[in-house]
Amino acid sequence: xxxxxxxxxxxxxxxxxxGAVSRAELADRLEIPRPRLLxxxxxxxxxxYVAEAGMAASRGGRRSTLVELNPGLRFAAxxxxxxxxxxxxxxxxxxxxxxxxxxxxxxxxxxxxxxxVNELLHKAKADGAYERLDAVGVGVPGPVSFxxxxxxxxxxxxxxxxxxxxxxxxxxxxxxxxxDNDVNIMAIGERHGGVAHSVDDFLFVKVGTGxxxxxxxxxxxxxxxxxxxxxxxxxQVDAHGPxxxxxxxxxxxxxxxxxxxxxxxxxxxxxxxxxxxAERLATRGAVTALDVAEGAVEGDVVCxxxxxxxxxxxxxxxxxxVSFANPSMIVIGGGLAQLGHILLAExxxxxxxxxxxxxxxxLPVVLSELGPxxxxxxxxxxxxxxAFGEAT
Amino acid sequence: xxxxxxxxxxxxxxxxxxGAVSRAELADRLEIPRPRLLxxxxxxxxxxYVAEAGMAASRGGRRSTLVELNPGLRFAAxxxxxxxxxxxxxxxxxxxxxxxxxxxxxxxxxxxxxxxVNELLHKAKADGAYERLDAVGVGVPGPVSFxxxxxxxxxxxxxxxxxxxxxxxxxxxxxxxxxDNDVNIMAIGERHGGVAHSVDDFLFVKVGTGxxxxxxxxxxxxxxxxxxxxxxxxxQVDAHGPxxxxxxxxxxxxxxxxxxxxxxxxxxxxxxxxxxxAERLATRGAVTALDVAEGAVEGDVVCxxxxxxxxxxxxxxxxxxVSFANPSMIVIGGGLAQLGHILLAExxxxxxxxxxxxxxxxLPVVLSELGPxxxxxxxxxxxxxxAFGEAT
Numbered sequence: 001x002x003x004x005x006x007x008x009x010x011x012x013x014x015x016x017x018x019g020a021v022s023r024a025e026l027a028d029r030l031e032i033p034r035p036r037l038l039x040x041x042x043x044x045x046x047x048x049y050v051a052e053a054g055m056a057a058s059r060g061g062r063r064s065t066l067v068e069l070n071p072g073l074r075f076a077a078x079x080x081x082x083x084x085x086x087x088x089x090x091x092x093x094x095x096x097x098x099x100x101x102x103x104x105x106x107x108x109x110x111x112x113x114x115x116x117v118n119e120l121l122h123k124a125k126a127d128g129a130y131e132r133l134d135a136v137g138v139g140v141p142g143p144v145s146f147x148x149x150x151x152x153x154x155x156x157x158x159x160x161x162x163x164x165x166x167x168x169x170x171x172x173x174x175x176x177x178x179x180d181n182d183v184n185i186m187a188i189g190e191r192h193g194g195v196a197h198s199v200d201d202f203l204f205v206k207v208g209t210g211x212x213x214x215x216x217x218x219x220x221x222x223x224x225x226x227x228x229x230x231x232x233x234x235x236q237v238d239a240h241g242p243x244x245x246x247x248x249x250x251x252x253x254x255x256x257x258x259x260x261x262x263x264x265x266x267x268x269x270x271x272x273x274x275x276x277x278a279e280r281l282a283t284r285g286a287v288t289a290l291d292v293a294e295g296a297v298e299g300d301v302v303c304x305x306x307x308x309x310x311x312x313x314x315x316x317x318x319x320x321x322v323s324f325a326n327p328s329m330i331v332i333g334g335g336l337a338q339l340g341h342i343l344l345a346e347x348x349x350x351x352x353x354x355x356x357x358x359x360x361x362x363l364p365v366v367l368s369e370l371g372p373x374x375x376x377x378x379x380x381x382x383x384x385x386x387a388f389g390e391a392t
Numbered sequence: 393x394x395x396x397x398x399x400x401x402x403x404x405x406x407x408x409x410x411g412a413v414s415r416a417e418l419a420d421r422l423e424i425p426r427p428r429l430l431x432x433x434x435x436x437x438x439x440x441y442v443a444e445a446g447m448a449a450s451r452g453g454r455r456s457t458l459v460e461l462n463p464g465l466r467f468a469a470x471x472x473x474x475x476x477x478x479x480x481x482x483x484x485x486x487x488x489x490x491x492x493x494x495x496x497x498x499x500x501x502x503x504x505x506x507x508x509v510n511e512l513l514h515k516a517k518a519d520g521a522y523e524r525l526d527a528v529g530v531g532v533p534g535p536v537s538f539x540x541x542x543x544x545x546x547x548x549x550x551x552x553x554x555x556x557x558x559x560x561x562x563x564x565x566x567x568x569x570x571x572d573n574d575v576n577i578m579a580i581g582e583r584h585g586g587v588a589h590s591v592d593d594f595l596f597v598k599v600g601t602g603x604x605x606x607x608x609x610x611x612x613x614x615x616x617x618x619x620x621x622x623x624x625x626x627x628q629v630d631a632h633g634p635x636x637x638x639x640x641x642x643x644x645x646x647x648x649x650x651x652x653x654x655x656x657x658x659x660x661x662x663x664x665x666x667x668x669x670a671e672r673l674a675t676r677g678a679v680t681a682l683d684v685a686e687g688a689v690e691g692d693v694v695c696x697x698x699x700x701x702x703x704x705x706x707x708x709x710x711x712x713x714v715s716f717a718n719p720s721m722i723v724i725g726g727g728l729a730q731l732g733h734i735l736l737a738e739x740x741x742x743x744x745x746x747x748x749x750x751x752x753x754x755l756p757v758v759l760s761e762l763g764p765x766x767x768x769x770x771x772x773x774x775x776x777x778x779a780f781g782e783a784t
Contacts, residue, residue, distance in 0.1 A: 153750045215717075224718020235715055248745075320712060355626075
C-alpha cells in the first residue's frame with residue numbers, strides 16, 4: 001500500500017532543489033493552506049533545517065519573505081569503488097564544499113577503508129568544510145540490504161558481508177547514515193542532476209571494472225527482494241564464451257567490461273594486429289580499456305572493433321531488458337562510458353533493432369552527464385533525504 | 393510521489409477479501425478511530441456498496457454488528473485470448489455466478505469480438521446472474537494503454553490498435569470498465585487468489601501460443617512506459633535460430649511456445665523419432681503442444697526432450713530476469729504449464745545455476761494454481777478495484 005510522503009520531506013526537498021523560495025510560493029507548490037505552511041516552516045526553522053533569506057520580489061499585496069535551507073547544513077557523500085574512494089562534503093543544496101578522491105582497494109576490508117573515509121572527513125572538518133555533519137550517504141560496489149545498512153554477500157568485497165557500515169558511520173559522526181549499492185547511487189545522482197533529470201522510469205547502466213544496472217521505476221530506486229536487482233553483468237551472452245569470475249560460462253562481464261577489454265587489448269597489442277595498442281604496451285608495459293578508447297579516437301581499426309563487439313553484446317542484453325521493463329530512458333555511465341559514441345552507436349543499433357518497436361519509439365539511449373561524479377552526487381541526495389526524513 | 397490509498401478503497405477491499413466483518417474489527421484493521429469508521433460505513437451503505445449482515449459474536453462489552461459487501465454487487469470479468477473468449481459474472485466477493493467459455497479468433501476484430509462478449513453478458517442477465525453490472529474488467533492479448541483503456545499496436549490483434557474498448561463497454565453496460573494486458577490480469581488473479589497470494593514482487597510467466605510476463609513490483613502491476621513491459625517472448629535466445637513472426641531471428645517464442653512446440657512435434661511425428669507423436673498424427677491429422685505433454689507422461693523420450701529443450705531456453709531468459717529484477721517468486725502459467733514438472737524442473741535447474749546465489753536463495757519457481765481461470769480471476773479483481781475506487 002502506498003504511503004503519502006510527509007510534508008516536511010516535500011518542503012525540504014523543494015528548498016534543496018530550488019534554493020530560496022517565498023512562503024507564498026511554497027504554499028502554492030506544495031498545495032497546502034497558507035497557515036499550515038507557515039506553521040511547518042516555523043517548526044523547521046526552530047529545528048535548524050530552514051533559515052530566513054530576506055524578502056521576495058513583490059507579487060502585489062504584502063511581500064512574502066524568502067526561506068532557504070539552513071546554510072550550515074552539511075552532508076557527506078561517499079562513493080566506494082572496487083579501486084577508489086571518493087568523498088565529498090556538500091551543503092544543503094548539494095553543492096560540494098570539499099572533495100577528495102584517491103585510489104584504494106576495496107579488498108583491504110571494511111575497517112581499513114572506512115577508517116580512511118573517516119580520516120578524509122575529519123580532514124575536511126579541520127579544513128573548515130563543516131562543524132558537524134547532518135547525514136552521511138555511502139555507495140558500495142556490491143549488493144546491499146538497504147533496510148539494514150549492510151552489504152550482503154558482495155562478491156568482490158571480502159570481509160564486508162553484513163559489516164555494520166551504517167552503524168559505524170552513525171557512531172563516528174553522530175548523524176544518520178545510509179548505505180546503497182554504487183550503481184543505485186549513480187542512478188540517483190543522474191536523476192537528480194544529470195541527463196535523467198526528473199525521468200521516473202529509466203535504467204542506469206554502469207560499465208566499469210564490472211557491469212551493473214541501477215533501476216528507477218515509478219520515480220523510485222527498485223532494489224529487489226534481496227537488494228541485488230540490476231546484477232546484469234552475469235547474464236549469459238554466449239553459451240560457448242569464456243569462464244567468468246563467478247564460475248559460470250559466457251557472462252556479459254566476462255566478454256565486455258574494463259577487465260575483459262584490457263585482456264582483449266593485451267592480446268591485440270601482442271599479436272601485432274593493433275599498432276596503437278602495441279605502441280602503448282611497449283611504452284607503458286600494460287594496456288587498459290582507456291588505451292582502447294584512445295586508440296579508437298586515433299582510428300585504430302582493432303580498437304574500434306573491440307568497442308563495437310562489446311557494444312553489440314551489451315546491446316543484446318539491454319534489448320532484452322527493454323522488452324521486459326519498457327523504460328523511458330537508458331543512461332550509460334561508468335569508466336567505459338569514455339568509449340563514447342562508438343559504443344553508444346552500437347548499443348543503440350542493437351536495442352532499436354531487437355526490441356519491440358512500441359518500446360523503442362521514444363527511447364533515448366544516452367551517455368551519463370555527471371560522469372565520474374554520478375556516484376557522490378547520488379550519495380549526497382540519499383544523505384539529504386535521510387536527514388530530511390528525520391525532521392519530525 | 394506516492395499517494396496514500398483512500399479509506400473507502402481499503403475498506404471495500406477488506407470486505408471483498410474477508411467477507412462479513414464487524415465494525416469493531418474494521419476499525420482495528422484499518423487503524424482508524426471508531427467514529428470515522430462508522431461514518432464511512434454508513435456512507436457506503438447509503439451508496440449501496442455495503443450492507444448489514446447481522447450481529448458479530450461477542451468480544452465482551454457491546455456486541456458489534458457485521459457488515460459485508462452488498463450481495464447484489466456484480467462484476468463482469470472478460471479474458472480475451474488469441475483464440476478464446478472467457479466471460480464470468482462474479483459477486484462482490486468475486487465468486488462466479490455465471491461463466492462462459494468459447495473459441496473465438498481475436499483477428500475477427502474488436503467489433504465482432506466485443507459484440508460476442510456483450511451477447512454473453514446479456515445472456516447472463518437474462519439467466520438472472522445480475523440486474524446491473526457495477527464494473528467490467530477485460531484482458532486482451534497485447535500491449536494496452538492502461539490509462540486510456542485501449543490496445544496499443546498489438547501485434548496479433550489486427551484492427552484493435554487504439555480501439556476504444558473501455559469506452560464501448562462503459563456505454564453498453566452503464567458502468568466503469570478497465571482494460572489490461574492478458575498476462576497482467578493473470579498475474580493479478582494469481583496474486584489475489586492463487587500461489588502468489590500476497591506476494592509483492594513476482595513474475596508471472598505465461599507460456600501459451602506466445603510467451604509473456606506479468607510483472608508485480610512493490611505490490612503493484614508494473615506496466616512500463618508504453619504498457620508493453622513483460623514482452624519477453626521476443627528476447628533473443630539463439631542468434632542462429634529460426635526466424636520469428638516479429639521478423640527477428642531466434643526469439644524465445646520462435647523456439648519455445650505453443651506454436652513452436654506444435655511445429656517441432658509435427659517434425660518428430662513425421663520423421664518417426666517419436667512413436668507417441670506419430671500415432672497421434674495418424675489418428676488426428678495434426679499434433680499440438682498438448683500431445684507433447686501427453687507423450688511425455690507416457691514416457692516418450694522425444695516428447696520429454698522437447699519439453700526439456702524448451703524449459704532450458706525459457707530458463708535462460710528467466711535467469712537473466714532474476715539477475716535483473718531479483719523477484720521473490722516466479723509463477724509459470726498459461727496453456728503450456730500443462731507440460732508440468734518436467735518443464736518446471738528444467739527451468740529451475742537453469743535459473744538456480746545461472747543467477748546470482750543471493751537472488752535464488754529463497755526463490756520459488758512454481759506452477760500457477762488458478763490455471764486457465766487466472767485471467768478472469770484477475771479481470772474480476774481489476775473490475776472490483778475500479779468500482780470501489782468510484783465510491784466517493
